[in-house]
Amino acid sequence: MKCQTVIAGIGGQGVLFAAKILTEIARRREVPVLGSQTFGMAQRGGSVTTHLKMGEFESPLICEGDADLLLALDAVEAHRTLPFLRARGKGGAPACVVNAREDAAFPDPRVAGLVADMGIVVHRCNADREALAMKLPLVANLVLLGFASSRPGFPFAYAEVCEATAALSGPHRTTNLEALERGRALSGP
Amino acid sequence: MDTRTLEHRVLLGNEAISRGLVEAGCQFMSAYPGTPSSEILPAVVRYRAELGVDFYAEWSTNEKVALETALAAAYTGKRAAVAMKQVGLNVAADPALSAAYIGVAGGLLLIVADDPGLHSSQTEQDSRLFALFAKIPALDPASPQEARDMVARAFELSERHQVPVLLRPTVRVCHSEQSIACGPVVAPLRPADFQKNPRRWAATPAARMQLHRELNLKLAAIEDEFAAWPGNxxxxxxxxxxxxxxxxxxxxxxxxxxxxxxxxxxxxxxxxxxxxxxxxxxxxxxxxxxxxxxxxxxxxxxxxxxxxxxxxxxxxxxxxxxxxxxxxxxxxxxxxxxxxxxxxxxxxxxxxxxxxxxxREAVAALQLPIRRPTLCPGCGHRAVFYELRRAFPDALFPGDIGCYTLGLNQGAVDTVHDMGASISMASGFYHAYKQDGRTPPIFATIGDGTFFHSGAAGLENAVYNGARFVLLVLDNGTTGMTGAQPTPEAGATADGHPGGIVSLVNLIRGCGVGYVEQADPHDLAGFQRILLDALDHSRAADGGIAVVLARYVCVTEMKGLAAGQQPIPVEVRHAPRPRAADAAGPLDAAWMPRHVDRVSPCAEACPAGNDIERLMLLAGAGRLDEAAHLLYEEHPFPATLGRVCPHPCETACNRTALDGALSINAIERAAGDSGRSAAHWVTPGAPTGRRVAVIGAGPAGLTAAYHLARRGHGVEVFEALPEIGGMLRWAITEYRLPPAVLGRELDVFARLGVTLHTGMRLGDNLAWRALDDFDAVYLATGAWQQRALGLPGEDCGRVGFGLDFLRQVRSGNAPRLGARVAIVGGGNTAIDAARTARRQGAAIDVYYDVLLAIPEEVDAARAEGIAFHEAIVPAGFEPQPDGSVRVLLRPLAARAPQGATSRPFHTESRSADQVLVCIGGDADLGYAPAAGLPAGRRIAVDAWGRTADPRIFAGGDASSLGAGTVVGAINAGKRAALAMDERLGGPAIAAEAMQFARGPGVVSCAAAPRNAQQKAAPGPQEVRLTYFRRRPRTPSPHRAPQESIRDFGEVNFGLDPAGATAEAGERCFHCGVCTHCDICLDVCPTRAISLADGRYRIDPAKCTGCRLCAAECPRSAISMPQTGSCVACGYCTTWFECPSLLRAPDGLVSIDERTCIACGVCIQVCPQGAIRPRAGGMEVRP
Missing domain, CATH: 3.40.50.920 (Rossmann fold)
Structure with a gap:
């Protein structure tokens, strides 16, 4: 199995924790994993991107046009990182899962045609609303993961996500699992 | 090694290196944090615990120190490591080069993380080239796993050849994650055993040559070995x-x-x-x-x-x-x-x-907003930079390396070079400008961690070489940018071993800085005050470098606000833009800033109608003569009022809120004393042929005569006493108002052609009928009829009136009162009588219910040894056989017990040789029936001195207008003169144009240049105190009390011309009046204000309506209503630049609930008042 995932968001949104969960899944599957994080001056509020490569790879970085999956916690950052996604090909359809308000234009009409032509499947949900409803703005990342892993074709199963999250959550286990569940519920039955 | 038996974990490259260190038996590590190396040491501490290894780990204060510390450990035979980022190696260059020659005993790994692509660094330097230059073997891992595997092998190499080895990961190794094979500790730990060998460890140049030769041989051997290195x-x-x-x-x-x-x-x-x-x-x-x-x-x-x-x-x-x-x-x-x-x-x-x-192209065309690196929401650095830029837009801002480099975004960081350079560069900037005779404000900023790293050396140098600037040490208690490592002040060490605490304040003081202030920048205005004081110190003759220690917590380390800090959730109020035709267009003119002068509170408070703000302008420029002229336009008594006025102007002075009211009274006096007298400035008006009789030559009558004569009316003054001046001449004592001063001011009446009749009392030797020929009569006969107490024994012969006593003294017939005098009353006459009697050598007690006298007079009386008894009043007087009188006293509030007694109720008694009653007087209106005026205590008049009889006017103590004070009498006299002039054919009174806002004073001429300033005076809240330097009120020198009670020489010397000029020039705020200080020009974020032909102009196309000019005008001379709602100006997002303030494409700002930590500082930022504490619920945009 080879899978290249880009996770994008804003500093403070929990991009790194989302990456950690997927990494933990890979570890449990005993699949080699390589990842690369954006570190730097922007601790909050700046663009943050993480690359995650599962399978036989040497480099921790993903080239533009190679990613199978884009998980975005913010619509602007999703647009910014869209070029990482590949076109539909022998690996199946690439997917873009994005946290966006219902009234936000995603993908932007100026790129929507291209996204469709490339066979990129877009899944969107308003994870922020769920997180704010829980009065925990920081769990939007988990809502998004719960949602994504309940969609057909997502490379990580919801149950796997729950197990990995539980293992990494420490005292926040219950609320984190609730956030995943809210995301799953958004995905429909 | 068979890796299949090892446990696999997903580790960051830096963690993999740490794992390798602990497994390889490394026991000692020092480091200085720096991206991308920072995670190595903390991970070592974690694995140390996990693997139960005896491991010493420290955050050193800088990289040089770190390397030297680790070298010593390696000298003892232990395996040691040191970690830093690539630019840190520059700091450690000196020990690194010697380390190659001298070598090590135990293995030493020098881990230096490079940052190709400059993700978080200043240079793209290649540490492998440094290794080549320093002749240190270098390793270059391709992955976290290889980095981990290299560590053990590198130690082995280092020990075998006794050279340090450089392990050089790049950011893509340090910050990549990989499944890593982890194992147990495989190398034995070693005891510290330093083998003395001075020829090696303390090698001199001769021995070093030998070491260099040996190093070259080692490198040749290592090159051979590297041919078989598994990673090649x-x-x-x-x-x-x-x-x-x-x-x-x-x-x-x-x-x-x-x-x-x-x-x-x-x-x-x-x-x-x-x-x-x-x-x-x-x-x-x-x-x-x-x-x-x-x-x-x-x-x-x-x-x-x-x-x-x-x-x-x-x-x-x-x-x-x-x-x-x-x-x-x-x-x-x-x-x-x-x-x-x-x-x-x-x-x-x-x-x-x-x-x-x-x-890629399609997304580029979207022109997505760039999220530049920015300080965290709630970060204290943001408040510091915001305030620096706002208060000192033209200052030089040498910055430093840390999170606070981002002060760049807020325009408050001009240079960023290397760690510690802010201080050395501030010093360099100072000396370079000083050479040209210029001293721009310089504010250097450096974080606490960076100051400990390399700030002290620069500060010592700056102090030693006499540089002057303000240094802000931004102390958030942590090394924030690299992930919140403790600083030497934190009292915490990397691995929890016991350490000491280095006090930042003591360190700064130890560098020779005497001025160290601590501040919390979250109070923006208070912080600005501290910055101004610091700047003053840096520029004072006896000053020096000023250090401001701005202290707050790192909100990211704390995951929120400081403990105990109350969160202030905020909202942005949105409302339709006021009176604007187009929501996105410029504001309607009524909501734009306008430079409009207002009345200063001092002028508003002055009954004499003095334009005090302009008086301060002239006096402050040293133009005391013109200042006197300005005063003479309003009244003839500046030197007198400058001595006896209770100065309501000073009570109203906004400077009280800073460091004491301006000495306006003393400045008026200095103008009156040193300017040319009224006789020079004032001329009689063209004769009108009308005649006015003024009855009573006190301040009210004389002021009326003064203005009437200047308007051309024939004025005759009738005075009952032998000389003119009224209370000024007969009641106010010489030591307050020397006769020569008064005399100089009275000379003007001859010059004005005013006829003065003395010794003529109305109803006595001046018949009312004699006034029939006059077109108008002004009654200013005063209140000379003294009020008695009405107490038993008051007629004993030892109880008299203070006013009578004062008049006798001024006439030269001073009675001897005896050794003990009791004064009854708390007004100015009581104090004058007390101090006069004191000058006869008497001991004085003053009994009063309320103290109404001028406070300075009371203070002087106390200093002269006069005893005051508050709320103690006499109950009766009992004559004594020795000729003295016993004063029976009771507390004001005490009630007599039931039952009649022969003596009045009292609680104590004192004996006195004389009692002087000073509880005020009434007008003697014996002439009222003849004049057709209603009988009464005072003549009833309107605000302009008019009585029911259109020909008769009245003012001063005799009337209901202007009684009680000299300045009140002057006000009444001027008002009546204007009203009489109107009746006699002069211009009509335009009250609106003549008054100073809502104040009592009127200007003598409606055409006076400031008479259109009808807007109310700005209060202390409307003055930006922070723009004004502290400068204590200049005290007027006084004679020593023990000396002053010997004679009637003037006690208060007032201010000399230089002192008055300095007081006016350096202390007056000029409240409400534009002084062309240019602060509006400087602060306008869009440079919409320009100066042309001496006037400020506002370009409506550039003005965003942010209202900063009005909010920042130090003296409230810019008028601009506050909308209380967002005007889409972008000021907060540009200059406060908090990522939690989101600006939509339409320019309107809202709060990002996801990231806001409710620090509440932005409330202080919006000049329109649109950002405010959230009332409850979520923010709603229209």
Missing amino acids: FAIPARDAARPAPLGIVAAGVCFSHLSDVLESVGLAGRLPILKIATPYPLPRRLVADFAKGCERLLVLEETDVAVEMQIRLGIPVWGRLSGHVPSHGELTPAVIEGLVAAAAEQAGLPARQRPPNPL
């Missing part, structure tokens, strides 16, 4: 065309990137590859063997040419030196993919170029 290996091409047209030498992480991209360009298996893990010394034999099968080589390495420059072969070598590889920037997989494909094509190998990515 060749991968042959699958198609065996020999020689291959192109071979690739790939070092470090470039090898990993290369491996992943070859397939996409169709070159997988078609190129021989030599992986290099040991760039220095390069195993040249290995490279030469590889090159034998190639026609040319392409070298891929980061960050510079360490490998490429060591290759000396007979075939072409492509790389940075040949231009085939970019000489700056990171070699990402995408870059490598492109350049390898291009090189292969050039070498004759067809390659497949990746087609252009259509999404």
Whole structure:
């Protein structure tokens, strides 16, 4: 199995924790994993991107046009990182899962045609609303993961996500699992 | 090692290195944090606990110190490591070079993380080149796993050759995650056992030459060993065309990137590859063997040419030196993919170029907002930079390295160089400008961590060499940018071993700085005050470098506000834009800023109608003569009022809120004393043929006569007493108002042609009928009829009136009162009587219910030894056989007990030789019936002194207008003169235009230049106190009390002209009046205000309506209503620049609930008042 995932968001949104969960899944599957994080001056509020490569790879970085999956916690950052996604090909359809308000234009009409032509499947949900409803703005990342892993074709199963999250959550286990569940519920039955 | 038996964990590259260190038996590590190396030491501490190893770990104060500390551990035979980022190695350069020569006993690993692509660094320097320069063997891992595996081998190499070894990961190794095989501790720990050997450990130059020779031999041996290093290996091409047209030498992480991209360009298996893990010394034999099968080589390495420059072969070598590889920037997989494909094509190998990515162009066309690095929401640094930029837009801002480098975004960081440079550069800037005679404000900023790292040396130097600037040490208690490592002040060490605490304040003081202030920048206005004071100190003759320690917590470390800090959730109020035709267009003119002068509170308070603000302008410029002229326009008594006025102007002075009211009274006096007298400035008006009789030559009557004569009316003054002046002449004592001063002011009446009749009392030797010929009569006969107490024994002969006593003294017939005098009353007459009696040598007691006298007079009386008894009043008087009187006293509030007694109720008694009653007087209106006026205590008049009889006017103590004070009488006299002038054919009274806002004073002439200022005076809340330097009120010198009671010489010397000029010039705020200080020009964020022809103009096309000019005008001379709602000006997002303030495409701002931590500082930022504490619920935009 080879899978290249880009996770994008804003500093403070929990991009790194989302990456950690997927990494933990890979570890449990005993699949080699390589990842690369954006570190730097922007601790909050700046663009943050993480690359995650599962399978036989040497480099921790993903080239533009190679990613199978884009998980975005913010619509602007999703647009910014869209070029990482590949076109539909022998690996199946690439997917873009994005946290966006219902009234936000995603993908932007100026790129929507291209996204469709490339066979990129877009899944969107308003994870922020769920997180704010829980009065925990920081769990939007988990809502998004719960949602994504309940969609057909997502490379990580919801149950796997729950197990990995539980293992990494420490005292926040219950609320984190609730956030995943809210995301799953958004995905429909 | 069989890795299959090991546990696999997903680790960050830095953690993999840490794991390797602990497993390899390393026991000692020092480090200075710096991206991308910072995670190594904390991970070591974690593994130490997990593996139960005795391991010492410290955050050193800088990289030089860290390396020296670790070197000593290695001298003892232990395995030691030191970690830093690449620029840190520059700091440690000195010990690093010697370390190569002298070497080590136990293994020493120098871990230096490079940052190709400058993700968080100042230079793209290649530490492998530093190793080459320093002659230290260098290792270049391609992945976290290789980095971990290298550690044990590197220690072994270091120990065998007794040299330190450099492990150089790049950011893509440090910050990559990989499944890592982890194992147990495999190398034994060693006891510290330093073997003395001065020829080595303390080598002199001669011995060093020998060490250098030995080092060269070691390096040669290591190069041989490196040929068999497991990380150096060749991968042959699958198609065996020999020689291959192109071979690739790939070092470090470039090898990993290369491996992943070859397939996409169709070159997988078609190129021989030599992986290099040991760039220095390069195993040249290995490279030469590889090159034998190639026609040319392409070298891929980061960050510079360490490998490429060591290759000396007979075939072409492509790389940075040949231009085939970019000489700056990171070699990402995408870059490598492109350049390898291009090189292969050039070498004759067809390659497949990746087609252009259509999404890339399409997304670029979206012009997405750039999220530049920014300080966290709630960060205290933001408040510091906001305030610096706002208060000192023209200052120089040398900055430093840390989170606070981001002060750049707020315009408050001008230079960023290397750690500690802010201080040295501030010093350099100061001396460079000083050389030209200029001293721009300089504010250097440095964090607490960086100050401990390398600030002290620069500060010592700056103090030693006499530089002057303000240094702000931004103390958030942590090393924030690199992930919140403790500072030496935190009292916490890297691994929890006991440590000491270094006080930042003591360290700064130890550098020779005497001025260290601590401040919380979250109170923006208070912080500005502290900055101004610091700037003052840095510029004062006896000042020096000023250090402000701005203290707050790191909100990211604390995961929120400081403990105990109350969260203030905020909202942005949105409302339709006021009176604007277009929601996005400029504001309606009524909501734009306008420079409109207002009345100063002092002028508003002055009953005499003095334009005090303008008086201060003239006096402050040293133009006391013109200041006197200004005063003479309003009344003839500046020197007198400057001595006796209760100065309501000073009570109203806004400066009270800062450091004491302006000495307006003393300045008026100085103008009256040193300017030319009224006789010079004032002339009688053209004769009108009308005649006015003024009855009573006190301040009210004389002021009326003064203004009437200047308007051309024939004025005759009738005075009952032998000389004119009224209370000024007969009641106010000489030591307050010397006769010569009064006399000089009274001279003007002769000059004005006013006829003065003395010794003529109305109803006595002046019949009312005699006034029939006058067109108007002004009654200003005063209140000379003294009020008695009405107490038993008051008629004993020892109880008199204070006013009578004062008049007798001024007439030269002073009665001797005896040794003990009791004064009854708390007004100015009581104090005058007390102090006069004191000058006869008497002991004085003053009994009063309320103290109404001028406070300075009371203070002077106390200083002269006069006793005051508050709320103690007399109950009766009992004459004594010795001729004295016993004063029976009771507390004001005490009630008599039930039952009649023969003596009045009292609680105590005192004996006195004389009692003087000073509880006020009434007008003697015996002439009222003849004049047809109603009988009563005072003549009833309107605000302009008019009685029911249109020909008769009245004022001063005799009337209901202007009684009680000299300045009140002057007010009444002027008002009546204007009203009489109106009746006699002069201009009509335009009350609106003559009054100072809502105050009592009127100007004598409606055409006076300031008479249109009808807007109310700004109060202390409307003055920006922070713009004014503290400068205590100048006290007027006084005679010593023990000396002053000997005679009637003047007690208060007032201010000399220089003192008055300084007081007016340096202390007056000029409240409400534009002084062209240009602060509005400076603060306007869009430069919408310009100065043309001496007037400020506002460009409506540039003005965003932010209202900062009005909010910042130090004296409230810009008028602009506050909307209380967002006007889409962008001020907060540009200059406060909090990422939690989101600006929509329409310019309106809202709060990002996801990131806001409710610090509440932005409330203080919005000049329109649109950001406010949230009332409850979520913010709603229209």
